[in-house]
Structure formats: structure tokens, C-alpha cells
Amino acid sequence: MRRSIRSHTSTDFEPATGPPRSKAQPPGGVSTGQPERAVLAGVLLPDTRADLSNPLGELAALAESAGVEVADSMLQKRTSLGAAHALGKGKLAELSERVEAAQANVVIFDNDLSPRQIRGLERALGQKVIDRSELILDIFASRAKTHEAQLQVELAQLEYTAPRLRGMWTHLERIAGAGGATAVGAVGGVGTRGPGERQIEIDRRIVRERIAHLKRQIRQIDQRKQREVRSRADQFTVSLVGYTNSGKSTLMNKLTGAGRFTADQLFATLDTKTTRWDLGDGAAALLSDTVGFVRDIPHGLVASFRATLEEAIHADLLLHVVDISSPTAWGQIEAVDGVLASLGCDTIPQITVLNKIDIADDTSLVEMLAYRRRTVLCVSAHTGEGLDRLACEVTRRAHGETVEATVHIPHAEGKLIAEIDRMAEVRQRRYCQDGVELDIRMNRERLIQLRSRYPAMSLLKGEAGLDARHAPDEGG
């Protein structure tokens, strides 16, 4: 059975008098019990990052991933979103006709909409309207299997919901006030504004408390993850990162036999898994598969998934997996780079792994990336092509080059001193007034990574290439 797209509400939270859509709805559609049929809509803005040959293609794939049937789609080119309805007047009328003709019960917008725009559109179209972020959050909610993933999705949903609560209530009051046949009698309409307002405050407080509770729980998970990651400090750790559906989990299975779930759908796997990767000749690394990224990913989602991405954040090496058969491969690389930068991972050494070479007919991307001094390898997780070279390259990096350096660490950075003690050969230790100076010998890439994670550590002696800024592009 198809699921209904939940919206505005978290998986657990429900305002006391019932929001317009909640988990209490029967599954399979907007209180009608029917499958969800959607009309997709979008405003193509001048700075769009969508694939211009098929601007709503990814939204259609996301909708499909959420189990929604796409009946029709409509696009308008504009220089900005209209404040009330996002679309222009004529296009709004056209959309309304299309929704009716398609017998759709939901309209999904590719743009992020304000509560006011959603309200305006729902009023004009008489159907539920959701935006791209809500759709993504919905998919995450349905895929989150582990307790940790569920907490993280709930937090992201609530943070998205909280600012919209007022909008929802105003909406309810409007419908009730107009005599609309909705389950909002308890809210009242005209003349009950006071209680309604108080209810908003109560609901807001409940949401705030729940958010604080979730944050505490996630912080604990985060700390546990950090301990786990630290306990692996003496092993070479590699993380698969990349756009959703690029083939990360398939690659992980092929390389390690991990038995990860894979599927031709967006956000097939959300949890992180780490497995030993036998590189040959007795060498091994720890390989992690991580949650996929997407363009215009809701900000709260990235923030709340930090704990899951802990493996990637502290990896020695990132394998940035790209689906080279996709016409939007370049845009996907840029979107992933953007998320990595927001997580502070952009200084970790990176190999760009162009996957699905078995079905790619355009390899011009290879030259483009090589031009940008990125280390690029072409592989196929299906046929196994290129995987030996990948293992060789990773082995080379794992053995790495050892460098000598002298660093200064302030006393306050006790954690860093402990990490250096574990990872490096400390040849001399000199205490000074504001810290300690260490003569060390250690793996070059690990030192670069430490420097990017701990800006307080200064390099007193050592080659220029140890400057963290050189890390991602180096090594080819």
C-alpha cells in the first residue's frame, strides 16, 4: 500500500487539537484512503541548480521514492517566487485545472515554500501542497530504520515544523471560520481567536521541549560515535560519500561483501555502516558507507545527521562516488562538495570515483575533473572494472608518506595531544608557557587532517604541503 505523505508534523508529535495532517491519518492518502496522486509544480528561477533538460526530473524521482504516483507536471519561469502563491495568476489557474483533470490529491513544489505560500496555494487549489524539503524529510522518515536515524529525522522534521505552527493554526481558523468541513471544531473560528492563540503557544512549547530532548539524545549518540571513531584512530579509515543513487552501497558490497541494501531509488540507505576492507597483501582499511546527499538538501537534515556522518567527518580518506552515467553528474558533484564543506569535511583528502562506467557514454567529466587537479578513478561496481586500481590507490594512501614536523599545541588542547600521542612517533617534547612543542613523525595525510580539525595547532617546522588547504586536491 502506498504511504501517505506526512507533512508539517513529526513522527511523534501531534498538537493537542490535531493538525491538518498527522500520523493519525489513515495510511494511503489524504484521509480518503486512496493512493496519493501528485501534480508536480515548480518555478524555474534564474539561479536554479536543476537539470535544465528535465527540471522536474529529480522531483519526480523523489516523489516516486516516497511512493507517490506522478500524474502531471507544470513549470513556470519567473525571476522570483510570488509572495502569496509562488506562481503567477495565469499559471495558478492552469495548475488548478491540471490538478482537477488529473484527479490529484497533492501538489508537490520543487521550490521551498513559505508557510504563507503553502497556505495561499492550498486555498487556491483545494488540495494539499508540500514542498521539496518536506518531501525529502518524508522519505527520510519512512526509511529511517535505526533508533538513531529516527531521532535525527524527527529532529529535522520538528525544526522544519516549528516555525510553521502559526501558519497551520491560522489556516485551521480560517477554514473553521468559513464553515469548512474539517475536524477543527475544537479550534473554533471567528471569535475564538484567544484560545487558538494560547493553543499555538502550548504547541510551540511542546515542540520546543521535544526538540531539546531530541538534541540531548542525539548529542549522546554523537559522543558515543566520536568515541567509536577515536578507538579506530590507529586504522586507516575510508568513507564512501556521494549523491544519492550513485552506487555507494553497491560499491561497498562489491569491495567488502557487506550485504548492504541497494536499490534504484533515492535515499535507499540512511544509516552508516563500517566494515573491514581487505586491500590485498595483508593491508586493510575500514570502509564506511554513508547516507547519500541531494541538491538543496534541507539544512536541518544535514545538521541533525551529523552523528550519522561522524565516520565521514573523521575519515582519513573520502571516496566521493559519482554516477557518471547521470546527465547531471557535474551538478551532483557540486552539491556533494557543498554539503561536505558545510560539515567541515572539505579538507579531507578525496578520490573522485566515477562509478557506473559500464553504462556511461560520455566521459568528458574525467578531463574536467582532472583539470581541477582531482584524483579521478573510473570504476563499475557492477562489473568490477577499475576496482583493483582503486584498492591500489587506497593502499598507497594508507601506507602513506611519513613526514617530520614540529608543532605547537596550546595546553587547552589536551584531546589533540592525546591524539598525537596515539598516532605519531613523538621524538621530542618541550613544554613552554602557553603549550607544548612536539617534534613528531607521522603519516602525512593524518597530520594534514589533524591540522584542519584543530586550527589551534600551529606548524613550527615542516614542509609547505602540510598546509591543510592543499589536502583535497593533492595526491593523484
Ligand SMILES: Nc1nc2c(ncn2[C@@H]2O[C@H](COP(=O)(O)OP(=O)(O)OP(=O)(O)O)[C@@H](O)[C@H]2O)c(=O)[nH]1
Ligand atoms: N550499471 C550500473 N549500475 C550500478 C552500478 N553501481 C550501482 N548501480 C545501481 O545504481 C543503483 C543505486 O545503487 P546504490 O548502491 O543503492 O546507491 P547508493 O549510492 O548507495 O544510494 P543511496 O543509498 O540512495 O544514497 C542500484 O540500482 C544499483 O544496482 C554500476 O557500476 N553500474
Ligand SMILES: [Mg+2]
Ligand atoms: Mg546506499
